[in-house]
Amino acid sequence: MQFKIKKTIGHGVLYTILIAFSIITLYPVVYAILGSFKTNMELMTGGGILPSVFQFKNYLYVWEKANFAKYTMNSVFICFFSTIGALIISSITAYCIERYDFFGKKVIYALYLSTMFIALGAVTLRPLYLLAVQANMHNTLWPIIIIQIGSQGVNIFLITKFIKSIPKELDEAAMIDGCGPFKIYYAILVPLLKPILAVVALFQFRLSWNDYIVPSVFTMTQPDLRPLTVGVVQLKWGTGAASEWHLMMTGAAISIIPILIIYFVANKHFMAGLTDGGVKG
Amino acid sequence: MLCVKSPDLIGMKTTNNDLKEGKHMKNKDKPLTRTRASRSSIKKNKTIYLMLLPGICFLLVTSIYPIVWILRFMFYNYTSFGEFEFIGLQNFVKLAKDEIFFESLINTVIYASGKLVLTMPIAFLLAYFLNMKIKGRNIFRSVFFMPTVISVSIMSMVFYLIFNPYNGSANQLLLNWGIIEAPINWFSREKAMLTILFVAIWGAVGNYMIYFLSGLQTIPQEIYESADLDGAIGWRRLWYITLPMMSPIIQVVVMLAITQAFKDYETILVMTAGGPNGKTNVLYLYIYKLMFPMGDAAGSVVLQYGYGSAVAFVTAIFVGLITIFYLQWSKKMQETY
Numbered sequence: 001m002q003f004k005i006k007k008t009i010g011h012g013v014l015y016t017i018l019i020a021f022s023i024i025t026l027y028p029v030v031y032a033i034l035g036s037f038k039t040n041m042e043l044m045t046g047g048g049i050l051p052s053v054f055q056f057k058n059y060l061y062v063w064e065k066a067n068f069a070k071y072t073m074n075s076v077f078i079c080f081f082s083t084i085g086a087l088i089i090s091s092i093t094a095y096c097i098e099r100y101d102f103f104g105k106k107v108i109y110a111l112y113l114s115t116m117f118i119a120l121g122a123v124t125l126r127p128l129y130l131l132a133v134q135a136n137m138h139n140t141l142w143p144i145i146i147i148q149i150g151s152q153g154v155n156i157f158l159i160t161k162f163i164k165s166i167p168k169e170l171d172e173a174a175m176i177d178g179c180g181p182f183k184i185y186y187a188i189l190v191p192l193l194k195p196i197l198a199v200v201a202l203f204q205f206r207l208s209w210n211d212y213i214v215p216s217v218f219t220m221t222q223p224d225l226r227p228l229t230v231g232v233v234q235l236k237w238g239t240g241a242a243s244e245w246h247l248m249m250t251g252a253a254i255s256i257i258p259i260l261i262i263y264f265v266a267n268k269h270f271m272a273g274l275t276d277g278g279v280k281g
Numbered sequence: 282m283l284c285v286k287s288p289d290l291i292g293m294k295t296t297n298n299d300l301k302e303g304k305h306m307k308n309k310d311k312p313l314t315r316t317r318a319s320r321s322s323i324k325k326n327k328t329i330y331l332m333l334l335p336g337i338c339f340l341l342v343t344s345i346y347p348i349v350w351i352l353r354f355m356f357y358n359y360t361s362f363g364e365f366e367f368i369g370l371q372n373f374v375k376l377a378k379d380e381i382f383f384e385s386l387i388n389t390v391i392y393a394s395g396k397l398v399l400t401m402p403i404a405f406l407l408a409y410f411l412n413m414k415i416k417g418r419n420i421f422r423s424v425f426f427m428p429t430v431i432s433v434s435i436m437s438m439v440f441y442l443i444f445n446p447y448n449g450s451a452n453q454l455l456l457n458w459g460i461i462e463a464p465i466n467w468f469s470r471e472k473a474m475l476t477i478l479f480v481a482i483w484g485a486v487g488n489y490m491i492y493f494l495s496g497l498q499t500i501p502q503e504i505y506e507s508a509d510l511d512g513a514i515g516w517r518r519l520w521y522i523t524l525p526m527m528s529p530i531i532q533v534v535v536m537l538a539i540t541q542a543f544k545d546y547e548t549i550l551v552m553t554a555g556g557p558n559g560k561t562n563v564l565y566l567y568i569y570k571l572m573f574p575m576g577d578a579a580g581s582v583v584l585q586y587g588y589g590s591a592v593a594f595v596t597a598i599f600v601g602l603i604t605i606f607y608l609q610w611s612k613k614m615q616e617t618y
Contacts, residue, residue, distance in 0.1 A: 010515070011415070014410055014413075014415065015415075017410070018407075018410060018411075018421050021407065021425065022421060022424045022425070024483070025424055025425055025427065025428060025483070025487075026424060026427075028436060028439050028440060028443060028483070029427070029428075029431065029436075029439075031439065031443065031450060032435075032436075032439045043442075043448070044448040045448070088335070089335050089336045089339060090336075092332050092333075092335070092336065093332075093333060093336035095332070096329050096332050096333050100325075100329050102326055102329050102330070103326075108333070108337065111340060111344075111345070112340065115340065115344040115345070117540070117601075117604075118344075118348065118597060118601075119540065119543070119544045119565075119597055119600055120347065120348070120351060120593045120594075120596075120597050121544065121546070121564075121565040121568045121569065121593055121596070122565065122568055122569040122572055122573060123347070123351055123568050123572055123589055123590055123592075123593035124343075124344075124347035124348075124351070125347075125572070125573070126350075126572045126573070126586055126589070127346060127347045127350035127351070128342075128343065128346075128347060131342070131346070146339070146342065146343065147343055149339055149343075150339065150343045150344065151336075151339055151340040151343055151344040152336065152339065156336075180325070180328055181325055181328045181329055181332065182328055182332060185332070206430055209432070210430075210431065210432035210433065210434070210435075211432075212432065212433065212434030212435075212547060212551070213434075213547060213550070213569075217573055220573070220574070229432050229434050229435055232434075232435055232438065233434050233435070233437075233438050233551055236438050236441065236551070245442060245448075248438060248439075248442065249439070249442075251435075252435045252436075252438065252439050255432055255435050256431055256432070256435060259430055259431060259432075260427070260430070260431070262430075263423075263427065263430045264423070267423050267426070270426070270430065271422070271426060271491050
């Protein structure tokens with residue numbers, strides 16, 4: 001009996017802690033999304049968390065007047081090509097490294113490993129920007145996409161581990177049937193890799209959709225190329241920032257909502273990807 | 282060594298040598314099979330190098346090239362005016378006297394240790410709770426992990442508005458509930474770093490919670506059952522059974538967290554840009570400011586590419602050393618216990 005009482009009290013404390021943390025976690029996100037429907041006055045003076053009247057015109061305004069249609073298109077464009085590129089490069093490289101021995105394999109492997117751990121920060125973006133100017137690509141979105149794809153070290157290791165678990169006899173059987181390495185890759189391995197490729201795609205999409213520093217550096221002089229993150233945060237630096245809180249919230253909501261929808265549809269993949277690749281690796 | 286099993290280049294070379302000698306061999310079948318094998322292995326290797334090529338291009342351009350660039354220009358006087366000249370170690374001499382660098386170094390250590398000391402226990406406890414068989418644990422897991430999928434920059438901006446001293450909702454709520462009597466300036470010289478830490482922890486806990494959770498799930502249930510029989514429940518179970526069993530995983534997670542905490546600067550860039558008075562200026566933000574103009578100030582400041590490279594190099598070495606020290610230390614800890 002005593003034990004039972006102790007247990008219910010314990011559970012009470014436990015749930016209080018968990019719910020308190022949930023509120024702290026959710027509050028800013030809910031605040032931003034609901035704030036996007038408020039007037040600037042309402043945001044400034046406080047009041048309830050719910051808007052008194054839902055101001056859908058905020059969305060219309062940022063979409064048409066504040067260039068957000070353009071920003072969203074840029075974000076989608078960057079995300080699409082960066083995800084496709086990451087999938088192709090990481091899977092094909094992982095396949096070659098895991099399944100074949102070739103001259104220089106160890107060097108390549110060591111390079112991928114070491115670049116994962118060197119943290120130089122924003123300094124690397126300067127030479128890349130100068131390179132983009134030389135290649136006359138600095139007024140397109142391609143440098144951003146290329147940098148976001150990057151060296152793919154983490155994803156390559158994630159996929160390498162997955163390929164290890166696929167029996168090698170499959171490739172060998174295909175080889176006997178006369179398939180070359182590339183055909184084995186796209187006809188046999190890619191279909192089997194779907195679960196891990198879904199994880200890689202999610203991660204790359206998240207990285208690309210949320211990236212701020214790379215696109216902000218590359219679009220400093222080209223406002224028309226800005227993706228959502230840069231466009232929204234730029235409002236903070238603007239001269240009319242004080243009168244544009246509702247627009248900042250609307251921009252934030254436009255950026256948050258798509259990724260939240262994806263997260264609630266696929267949150268198991270997100271977490272599984274982390275646990276498979278991170279700690280045990 | 283007569284038959285080529287692995288299609289590697291070294292193997293191929295030996296077969297070619299064997300072939301030349303093969304003319305003098307009496308057995309004519311073996312060289313023939315070897316020619317076929319070596320031909321197909323050359324072809325295969327070509328395909329493999331072709332398949333590796335795109336990845337290697339990306340590696341070279343986005344990772345290797347910038348490193349080489351930095352290793353070169355850290356010995357140069359190179360500013361945004363464009364001209365550059367070799368100045369030897371002068372950038373490093375300048376760095377040794379640079380007050381902003383050392384101030385940023387201290388701020389980085391405060392930020393990183395503050396983030397680690399708070400994030401790790403919170404993440405571990407949440408993971409521990411959510412590994413129990415309680416109702417709604419999947420919902421809690423999804424909620425706590427959610428901040429990690431949202432853009433850091435966007436959320437930093439939202440937090441900037443929430444913590445705004447005059448109109449922000451943090452002050453409004455606290456005033457309404459009667460917890461404080463006057464609005465708090467969350468971005469004052471004393472509080473700015475704490476506010477930044479709050480936002481950083483808000484965004485990081487879920488990530489490490491999932492790492493810990495995956496570790497906790499590898500602990501076999503039988504151990505807990507036998508612990509129950511011995512009367513180890515509640516906190517004692519956590520302290521005497523879970524923590525020791527988790528120590529290898531904790532070690533890896535803490536290492537990941539250390540490297541991440543030293544690298545962070547996006548939140549600070551958006552929220553305070555290093556202010557007030559450089560109180561939240563961390564090293565990577567300092568590097569950013571040396572290499573790129575802030576906000577809309579494009580073109581009005583002289584950027585220091587050469588000096589920035591030197592600072593970045595020293596910082597990377599510093600972070601690397603801390604990681605190595607930590608690894609050594611945690612190894613020792615594991616040996617003693």
